[in-house]
Amino acid sequence: MSFIILTTGLSWYDKLVEKIPEGQLFSWRAVFDAIPDLLGHLPTTLGLTLAGAFFGLILALVFAIVKINRPKVLYPIQAVFVSFLRGTPILVQLMLTYYGIPLFLKFLKLKYGFDWNINAIPASVFAVTAFAFNEAAYTSETIRAAIQAVNVGEIEAARSLGMTSFQVYRRVIIPNAAVIATPTLINSLIGLTKGTSLAFNAGIVEMFAQAQILGGSDYRYFERYISVALVYWVISIIIEQIGRLIEKKMAIDTPKISQDTITGDIR
Incomplete structure (x- = not known):
């Protein structure tokens, strides 16, 4: 937000951009001139990302629990639904x-x-719904593997204390599984951030849509796409660094079984 204020409220950035030479075939000025406009739509991109990640994580936990416990009615429905989500663009x-x-x-x-x-329903509701279900289909496997990697002795100890299944999940399984799954979930969040660029197909003007609008105004599409690529790159680096801080804060020491099972993005 402070960068947006500096680049739009003060003239220093405009003066800096004006010093960049204007090329005929390619213009670096067009690349950097678009960045403030793109950052103006950053809240939309982040809103879609965070909302999709939040609801997707909840759905992923439900899918993972269903797959682990395999209830007769819910398991076949979950299996077909997840297969459809993972098998379609x-x-x-x-x-x-x-x-x-x-x-x-x-x-x-x-x-x-x-x-x-x-007609009063905003398009962002449909986009968040699609992103959440798609994210859940992939993240559920990460969460399932993390849950099954939790020390069985801790689970049995919790049950011996008289805890219910819900209490065991809430106090033992989920906290330990969260520690194991965090690195992979951070990677999924980066992927979701980039995936929100598809929201323009639903009429949502986020950063990528704004880049297309700017490109259409002066036919500098290539330069505008470089601009939005740079912004997404910086955002991904920031998320990655935040993820590393979270890992250090949680003192993550992923067991070998977890590394073999859940490392990497299966997409």
Whole structure:
């Protein structure tokens, strides 16, 4: 936010950019001139990322628990649903969500007479829904592996103290699994941040959409794409560094079984 204020509220950045030579085939001035405009849409990108990650993490935990316990009714549904999410492109899922949810709500409105304005639902709701389910489909495997890597002795000790299954998950399994899964979850967050660039297909003006708008105004598409690539690169580096600080704070010492099972992004 402070960078946005400095680059838009003061003239120093504009003066600095004006000193960059304007090329005919390629212009570095166009690259850096676009950055303040792109940062103006950074809150939209971060909002989609954080909301998708939050709801995706909750869904992933549910999917992981269902896969571990394998209830007769829920497990087949979860298996088919996750297989569909992992077997189809995120862009297709975004379009299915963008057009499918309003169609489903319209059906409920006609059948049950619900009085709501479907057109008033912001496009960001559909985008977050698609990102959350897609993220959950992949992250659930990370969480499942992390849960199964928790020391069985700690789980048995908790049960011997009279804890219920819910208490065992809340006090023992989830805290330990979170420590194991954190490095991979940080990588997933970086991937989700980059994936939000698809939100422009749902009419959301985030950073990538703004880059396209700027490119269309002067046909400097290549320069604008370099601008947005630099911004995404810096954001990814920041998230990675924050992840390392979290790992040090939590004193993460991932067991070998966890490293063999969950390291890397399976996407």
